[in-house]
Amino acid sequence: MAYGSVVEYGRFQEVGNVFPNEMAYGYTLGGVNWGVLLVFYTLYTGLVAGTYLVAFLSLGLNNARYHRVAGLSLILALSFILAAPLFPLAELRQPQRALSILTRPHLSPSETYPGVSPISLLAIVYPLLLVVTILLVVFTFRAEASRRAAETGRLWYKILSLGMGSSEASLRRDLRVAGILVSIGLILAVLFASYVGFLLVATKARVLWIDATIPIHFVASGILSGAALVAIAYYIVAKLASGRAVDNGTIRGLGWVMLWALLTGLGLDIVSESARAYHGFFPPGLETYGSEVLMPSLRVAYYAITAVILVLLLVSQLKTKPWLVLLASLLSMIQVAIYRWLAVIPAQLLSRTNAGVLHYSVEAHEARLVVGVVAATIFLATILAWILPWGSGHLARARHLGASQGGDA
Amino acid sequence: MCLLFDVFVENFTILIDLYISIGVNIFWAGDRLVSALSASRGKSAREGGRAGCSVDSSRREFIKAAAIASGLVLAGSLSVASRASTRGRARGRRFAMFIDVDKCYGCYACVVACAHENNVPVGVFRTWVERYVKPDGTVVYVPKQCNHCDNPSCVEVCPVNATYVNEDGIVLVNDDLCIGCGACIENCPYGARFFNPVKGVADKCTFCDHRIYQGLLPACVEACPTGARVFGPLSEEDSEVSVLVRAAKTQRLKEWTGNEPQIYYKDLPAEANT
Ligand code: SF4
Ligand code: SF4
Numbered sequence: 001m002a003y004g005s006v007v008e009y010g011r012f013q014e015v016g017n018v019f020p021n022e023m024a025y026g027y028t029l030g031g032v033n034w035g036v037l038l039v040f041y042t043l044y045t046g047l048v049a050g051t052y053l054v055a056f057l058s059l060g061l062n063n064a065r066y067h068r069v070a071g072l073s074l075i076l077a078l079s080f081i082l083a084a085p086l087f088p089l090a091e092l093r094q095p096q097r098a099l100s101i102l103t104r105p106h107l108s109p110s111e112t113y114p115g116v117s118p119i120s121l122l123a124i125v126y127p128l129l130l131v132v133t134i135l136l137v138v139f140t141f142r143a144e145a146s147r148r149a150a151e152t153g154r155l156w157y158k159i160l161s162l163g164m165g166s167s168e169a170s171l172r173r174d175l176r177v178a179g180i181l182v183s184i185g186l187i188l189a190v191l192f193a194s195y196v197g198f199l200l201v202a203t204k205a206r207v208l209w210i211d212a213t214i215p216i217h218f219v220a221s222g223i224l225s226g227a228a229l230v231a232i233a234y235y236i237v238a239k240l241a242s243g244r245a246v247d248n249g250t251i252r253g254l255g256w257v258m259l260w261a262l263l264t265g266l267g268l269d270i271v272s273e274s275a276r277a278y279h280g281f282f283p284p285g286l287e288t289y290g291s292e293v294l295m296p297s298l299r300v301a302y303y304a305i306t307a308v309i310l311v312l313l314l315v316s317q318l319k320t321k322p323w324l325v326l327l328a329s330l331l332s333m334i335q336v337a338i339y340r341w342l343a344v345i346p347a348q349l350l351s352r353t354n355a356g357v358l359h360y361s362v363e364a365h366e367a368r369l370v371v372g373v374v375a376a377t378i379f380l381a382t383i384l385a386w387i388l389p390w391g392s393g394h395l396a397r398a399r400h401l402g403a404s405q406g407g408d409a
Numbered sequence: 410m411c412l413l414f415d416v417f418v419e420n421f422t423i424l425i426d427l428y429i430s431i432g433v434n435i436f437w438a439g440d441r442l443v444s445a446l447s448a449s450r451g452k453s454a455r456e457g458g459r460a461g462c463s464v465d466s467s468r469r470e471f472i473k474a475a476a477i478a479s480g481l482v483l484a485g486s487l488s489v490a491s492r493a494s495t496r497g498r499a500r501g502r503r504f505a506m507f508i509d510v511d512k513c514y515g516c517y518a519c520v521v522a523c524a525h526e527n528n529v530p531v532g533v534f535r536t537w538v539e540r541y542v543k544p545d546g547t548v549v550y551v552p553k554q555c556n557h558c559d560n561p562s563c564v565e566v567c568p569v570n571a572t573y574v575n576e577d578g579i580v581l582v583n584d585d586l587c588i589g590c591g592a593c594i595e596n597c598p599y600g601a602r603f604f605n606p607v608k609g610v611a612d613k614c615t616f617c618d619h620r621i622y623q624g625l626l627p628a629c630v631e632a633c634p635t636g637a638r639v640f641g642p643l644s645e646e647d648s649e650v651s652v653l654v655r656a657a658k659t660q661r662l663k664e665w666t667g668n669e670p671q672i673y674y675k676d677l678p679a680e681a682n683t
């Protein structure tokens with residue numbers, strides 16, 4: 001028996017030296033504290049940042065290539081903001097107390113603890129993001145709703161128009177306010193996408209989380225997945241709705257955003273892998289378990305998919321073929337999901353003793369929750385897309401109007 | 410397809426429940442606020458004050474209350490946050506433990522006594538004893554538990570201040586506040602925390618605070634037949650624990666974390682420093 005093994009429990013022998021409480025999560029063999037639900041949560045928070053960025057390019061920077069998808073991006077952003085908290089909520093052992101994160105957050109540093117709880121940042125970021133996004137939706141769609149209310153007389157449009165008209169002056173004012181709101185919202189969305197990264201990096205008990213690139217990578221890969229999702233949604237909507245064609249400029253613009261986000265992520269991957277190699281990161285004794293913890297096949301798949309996406313996106317910028325971006329978008333969703341898994345799970349599989357390894361496989365109830373929340377998100381997005389007048393290209397018209405009047409262009 | 414539909418319905422219900430509960434909470438807070446405002450003006454909300462108001466004035470009141478409520482949500486969060494600070498290093502006595510590894514012969518009396526004293530469920534441990542076998546066959550037993558760190562990383566990450574340091578440096582969990590997020594469990598480098606499967610909240614050693622403030626010793630210390638564990642106030646120079654810590658060459662676990670653990674080991678083998 002090797003020196004250093006803990007042998008009170010026979011089953012420990014096959015996983016090395018781990019703390020007894022690490023075996024106590026109710027899984028068959030070991031397990032992790034934060035499982036696939038947290039993986040999906042980080043995926044959702046990233047999608048919020050990505051979809052917000054697309055909306056910002058149109059509403060904030062007035063880039064004409066994104067006018068067609070700005071409304072759709074906002075709808076997706078709002079759906080993800082509303083649905084995202086369900087994942088951590090389902091992870092909580094006391095979900096009925098969840099609101100105390102907002103009412104008594106641990107945000108004050110003291111002499112002994114210079115830090116604050118990264119989870120508590122949610123108490124500031126989430127409510128503000130939600131309010132700003134709802135206001136943004138109102139100011140983006142109000143004038144068009146007013147016009148439609150006059151045309152169709154539908155109650156919903158009347159409510160959304162806030163009883164105000166759709167004069168050119170009000171349209172310009174709305175767009176100016178939307179421009180300010182989307183800029184504030186983008187900052188909040190970036191914080192929302194990165195705070196889990198800060199939480200992981202702040203966890204000193206896990207050596208594999210000692211990696212400063214994680215929060216930035218969460219934002220970069222979030223932008224990649226967000227732009228990819230907008231491209232997919234736009235493509236589906238354009239194909240499904242009769243009489244609408246896919247606009248090549250829009251798809252190419254989304255491909256451009258994805259390309260930059262992918263390159264940024266790749267740069268961070270290189271920094272992270274080099275730092276790990278340089279520091280010879282793993283404690284002695286880990287070699288036996290190292291390969292299992294690092295999930296090498298998943299890592300290879302991640303880099304292989306990244307290479308394919310890179311080629312597709314580069315070619316799509318040279319040749320106008322929307323399907324290239326669409327394919328890259330589908331692969332990007334998979335790539336980002338793999339990245340989130342690799343960021344969240346493996347670090348927890350290495351025991352805090354650094355001399356043993358735990359196992360984790362997705363539990364049935366977790367899979368059911370993931371499917372359910374994703375279905376609920378799609379449902380929410382569909383309802384919002386149905387009630388909000390996003391698809392009329394009115395943003396492009398409004399911008400054009402603003403430009404021709406010397407307004408906010 | 411049917412299963413998908415079931416899952417969808419089940420989870421959509423959770424979503425609706427969540428937003429209803431948020432709505433109810435906001436409504437409840439608003440209602441409390443209106444009552445409080447009315448009471449402060451010397452008239453109870455129930456006593457016809459509101460009933461006698463015109464529609465306009467009650468609407469004004471409502472808008473005012475709503476505006477104040479939303480302001481309070483933000484300001485309240487910040488002010489509660491500033492008040493609810495973690496206290497950090499002990500201001501009173503600094504309780505600590507001295508463990509002489511050489512004296513421990515692995516009888517597990519402390520583990521049993523702790524489980525019995527604190528109703529620790531089967532499968533989780535407030536204290537445990539690790540067994541190491543040297544190449545020459547010698548066996549070393551190392552008792553472990555929460556180190557009641559001076560700079561506890563578990564306290565730092567708790568989002569709701571449910572885990573805190575009492576004035577004598579004991580790190581505790583308030584069962585009524587813990588939301589069960591697991592951040593403290595993740596951030597304890599010593600594996601000392603776990604989810605209590607019965608209570609559904611984070612749990613760990615309390616240095617038997619319910620006993621020591623009655624002048625008793627922690628259950629593990631009392632049960633130890635060899636005196637391998639010594640407990641007391643490190644802040645008092647002539648206490649047994651202080652004398653032992655000063656006299657012996659002691660080590661603490663994973664010093665690199667900066668947690669400043671307060672369990673002092675004598676003769677700790679390097680392999681057990683995890
Ligand atoms: S040993 Fe772990 S649980 Fe105990 S105070 Fe230190 S960090 Fe917190
Ligand atoms: S599990 Fe409870 S005590 Fe631990 S960090 Fe979360 S709320 Fe705080």
